[in-house]
Amino acid sequence: MPPSRLKALNVIGLNSGTSMDGIDAALFRISPDNGCTVTNPRLKIEMLASDLYEFEPAFQKRLKSLIAKGQASLNETCRLNVAIAEVFAQAVHQLLKKSKLSTADVDLIGSHGQTIWHAPEYKDFWGVPTRATMQLGDSSVIAARTGLPVISDFRVKDMAYGGQGAPLVAFADEVLFGHDSVASGILNLGGIANITIINAGKATMAFDTGPGNMIMDQAAKVFFNSECDFNGAFAARGKINEAFLNELMQHPYFKLKPPKTTGREDFGKPYTDSLISRIEKEKITPEDALATLTALTAKSIAQSYQDFIAPQVRIKRLILGGGGAENATLKSMLLKYFPDKIELHKHEDFGISTKFKEALLFAILAYTTHFGIANNVPSCTGASRKVSLGTICCP
Amino acid sequence: MPPSRLKALNVIGLNSGTSMDGIDAALFRISPDNGCTVTNPRLKIEMLASDLYEFEPAFQKRLKSLIAKGQASLNETCRLNVAIAEVFAQAVHQLLKKSKLSTADVDLIGSHGQTIWHAPEYKDFWGVPTRATMQLGDSSVIAARTGLPVISDFRVKDMAYGGQGAPLVAFADEVLFGHDSVASGILNLGGIANITIINAGKATMAFDTGPGNMIMDQAAKVFFNSECDFNGAFAARGKINEAFLNELMQHPYFKLKPPKTTGREDFGKPYTDSLISRIEKEKITPEDALATLTALTAKSIAQSYQDFIAPQVRIKRLILGGGGAENATLKSMLLKYFPDKIELHKHEDFGISTKFKEALLFAILAYTTHFGIANNVPSCTGASRKVSLGTICCP
Numbered sequence: 001m002p003p004s005r006l007k008a009l010n011v012i013g014l015n016s017g018t019s020m021d022g023i024d025a026a027l028f029r030i031s032p033d034n035g036c037t038v039t040n041p042r043l044k045i046e047m048l049a050s051d052l053y054e055f056e057p058a059f060q061k062r063l064k065s066l067i068a069k070g071q072a073s074l075n076e077t078c079r080l081n082v083a084i085a086e087v088f089a090q091a092v093h094q095l096l097k098k099s100k101l102s103t104a105d106v107d108l109i110g111s112h113g114q115t116i117w118h119a120p121e122y123k124d125f126w127g128v129p130t131r132a133t134m135q136l137g138d139s140s141v142i143a144a145r146t147g148l149p150v151i152s153d154f155r156v157k158d159m160a161y162g163g164q165g166a167p168l169v170a171f172a173d174e175v176l177f178g179h180d181s182v183a184s185g186i187l188n189l190g191g192i193a194n195i196t197i198i199n200a201g202k203a204t205m206a207f208d209t210g211p212g213n214m215i216m217d218q219a220a221k222v223f224f225n226s227e228c229d230f231n232g233a234f235a236a237r238g239k240i241n242e243a244f245l246n247e248l249m250q251h252p253y254f255k256l257k258p259p260k261t262t263g264r265e266d267f268g269k270p271y272t273d274s275l276i277s278r279i280e281k282e283k284i285t286p287e288d289a290l291a292t293l294t295a296l297t298a299k300s301i302a303q304s305y306q307d308f309i310a311p312q313v314r315i316k317r318l319i320l321g322g323g324g325a326e327n328a329t330l331k332s333m334l335l336k337y338f339p340d341k342i343e344l345h346k347h348e349d350f351g352i353s354t355k356f357k358e359a360l361l362f363a364i365l366a367y368t369t370h371f372g373i374a375n376n377v378p379s380c381t382g383a384s385r386k387v388s389l390g391t392i393c394c395p
Numbered sequence: 396m397p398p399s400r401l402k403a404l405n406v407i408g409l410n411s412g413t414s415m416d417g418i419d420a421a422l423f424r425i426s427p428d429n430g431c432t433v434t435n436p437r438l439k440i441e442m443l444a445s446d447l448y449e450f451e452p453a454f455q456k457r458l459k460s461l462i463a464k465g466q467a468s469l470n471e472t473c474r475l476n477v478a479i480a481e482v483f484a485q486a487v488h489q490l491l492k493k494s495k496l497s498t499a500d501v502d503l504i505g506s507h508g509q510t511i512w513h514a515p516e517y518k519d520f521w522g523v524p525t526r527a528t529m530q531l532g533d534s535s536v537i538a539a540r541t542g543l544p545v546i547s548d549f550r551v552k553d554m555a556y557g558g559q560g561a562p563l564v565a566f567a568d569e570v571l572f573g574h575d576s577v578a579s580g581i582l583n584l585g586g587i588a589n590i591t592i593i594n595a596g597k598a599t600m601a602f603d604t605g606p607g608n609m610i611m612d613q614a615a616k617v618f619f620n621s622e623c624d625f626n627g628a629f630a631a632r633g634k635i636n637e638a639f640l641n642e643l644m645q646h647p648y649f650k651l652k653p654p655k656t657t658g659r660e661d662f663g664k665p666y667t668d669s670l671i672s673r674i675e676k677e678k679i680t681p682e683d684a685l686a687t688l689t690a691l692t693a694k695s696i697a698q699s700y701q702d703f704i705a706p707q708v709r710i711k712r713l714i715l716g717g718g719g720a721e722n723a724t725l726k727s728m729l730l731k732y733f734p735d736k737i738e739l740h741k742h743e744d745f746g747i748s749t750k751f752k753e754a755l756l757f758a759i760l761a762y763t764t765h766f767g768i769a770n771n772v773p774s775c776t777g778a779s780r781k782v783s784l785g786t787i788c789c790p
Contacts, residue, residue, distance in 0.1 A: 144556050
């Protein structure tokens with residue numbers, strides 16, 4: 001497809017993450033920027049509207065329970081695929097209604113759907129080696145309800161080519177931040193912290209460094225009955241317990257070479273419960289505990305950089321996203337532990353809403369697949385080649 | 396899409412039916428015939444290769460068991476989606492190898508996949524009204540393994556528009572037999588009998604008339620230890636028990652107005668077991684039993700025609716397909732019971748292999764969706780409008 005064919009489109013990105021809080025829905029004007037080519041896509045992004053569509057509480061509860069159980073009747077799985085799609089379509093209509101737009105203002109939808117299972121490790125299944133992932137939210141239903149073409153099933157396609165189906169965000173990071181000569185890290189501080197390293201002309205790297213806010217959030221809840229450590233205020237009043245921090249830094253995940261991913265299975269409630277027991281037993285003050293756990297996130301990121309990134313590329317700036325980007329104590333610790341002098345930025349400095357970055361990712365994937373542009377990042381997912389992710393469903 | 400853009404393509408159709416015998420795989424040369432338009436597609440079909448790919452016995456056994464149980468872990472459903480796709484891709488490679496062709500000889504694949512659940516009735520699911528169907532066999536995997544574009548998920552799209560997701564075959568019947576002025580019935584005599592009525596210029600009808608070979612096959616097994624009543628030889632030696640036949644004709648399914656579908660739940664083993672008990676109790680001879688059960692199939696088809704079709708259209712010919720098309724006794728009974736004088740034909744008289752008609756159907760659906768031609772039949776499925784079925788996955 002010649003780049004001259006590329007043109008501006010209004011694309012809605014839809015996503016419901018593993019937290020199942022609701023559906024991120026956002027409409028973007030995506031257009032080719034100066035110097036954009038199909039092999040080096042450079043896009044201008046303007047967010048026209050955004051909305052979080054909350055699941056009905058009963059629906060959300062049953063969804064979480066079904067996924068936690070990991071079991072369903074075929075009738076449930078089959079109907080859930082349609083039910084999620086109906087709700088995704090409602091999210092589109094709510095987004096448009098709130099922003100006084102209509103489907104006539106939209107060209108395309110990119111929908112991630114809802115992951116109900118993700119099994120990236122190869123295993124024999126009934127005599128067939130498989131790796132697999134499943135996102136529900138049938139694209140036919142979304143297309144029928146909105147009258148818009150829908151591109152979906154991005155992860156399964158990367159897996160079909162031998163990739164892990166993740167991280168997909170590396171492509172958005174390349175498109176958004178990969179076009180000047182400054183080697184950059186894009187650090188998402190969600191529950192888990194993940195980093196993408198963009199180094200113009202060299203292969204992009206991306207992996208989970210370890211905990212983001214997950215441990216801090218639970219500790220803030222237990223010690224201060226607070227939803228999180230807003231702006232790092234509790235941690236700022238404490239002192240890092242160096243002995244305890246050094247011990248925590250021995251977690252085997254930090255030694256694993258990328259590509260690697262982690263989650264609640266490594267750093268979730270059971271792990272944090274054990275840390276809290278230790279903190280209480282050793283009479284570490286709540287403030288010192290928060291300072292130490294904040295340092296754990298910062299130091300594990302800096303250590304990952306030192307061990308796995310710096311030998312190949314030294315970055316000049318770190319572009320922060322996720323809730324942790326609002327944590328001043330965490331940011332100062334990042335600067336302290338980082339072996340190189342770096343500038344800290346936020347996504348918003350580049351006109352990108354970190355809150356709707358996942359929605360933007362799926363809008364960018366839909367836009368690029370629509371124009372036949374390959375949009376997985378094999379150096380990050382392990383896929384055997386670049387390919388346009390997703391399947392296309394016309395209304 | 397202007398019809399001038401239509402061109403000949405080599406399309407593979409893939410299907411595994413509810414019997415799960417294996418994967419029907421066939422390659423067709425499909426080209427626009429004289430007078431073909433996008434609103435009245437008329438296609439020339441040439442079958443270039445065909446093959447039945449048998450499942451590994453252990454795989455087949457576990458697949459049947461999982462579907463019969465109607466229950467699976469999410470991990471199983473997720474991995475099964477990939478495993479079935481891997482096997483479908485193997486079916487493609489086996490087909491091409493046996494016919495000394497390569498993927499370079501193919502333009503497109505239409506894959507039905509394997510139905511694991513079909514729930515066409517509207518039901519509330521977690522507060523959302525849904526009807527749903529699920530065919531596994533991920534198109535990304537088939538596309539990746541063959542390097543060919545794959546169109547799949549046909550039924551879900553018809554359902555998304557309010558249809559029952561079936562019968563899809565009506566479109567193939569329209570394309571294959573709907574272009575002369577002769578009002579025709581296309582009668583598939585599989586386990587269940589279904590009929591499509593083509594009447595140039597009027598809405599196509601299609602529904603299940605009731606039992607096809609299902610009851611006869613079981614009776615042949617029980618009374619004669621034979622796989623089926625080959626050519627209707629057992630029935631030919633018996634006499635119809637009219638009282639018993641009249642009683643069987645009271646089955647409530649026969650009174651239901653179309654659209655309607657039936658299956659093993661109405662005419663399967665439990666029902667036939669009860670008939671066999673009656674036959675034994677009343678000392679009806681095995682030959683008379685076969686004659687009567689054959690008459691049940693023939694008469695219920697003729698009665699359906701009389702009640703639901705003849706008031707709107709009187710057909711001149713009946714084009715037979717499925718195993719029952721080989722049953723001479725059944726055919727002579729059809730002629731006897733039919734209220735109109737009709738000619739009997741076979742699909743093969745029109746150059747169509749009845750054995751690979753399902754594969755042909757999915758090849759035709761893929762071909763027409765590829766060119767943006769609508770290919771569901773709302774008068775048969777109940778969909779709110781005509782639409783191009785399926786989602787498109789490029790390799």
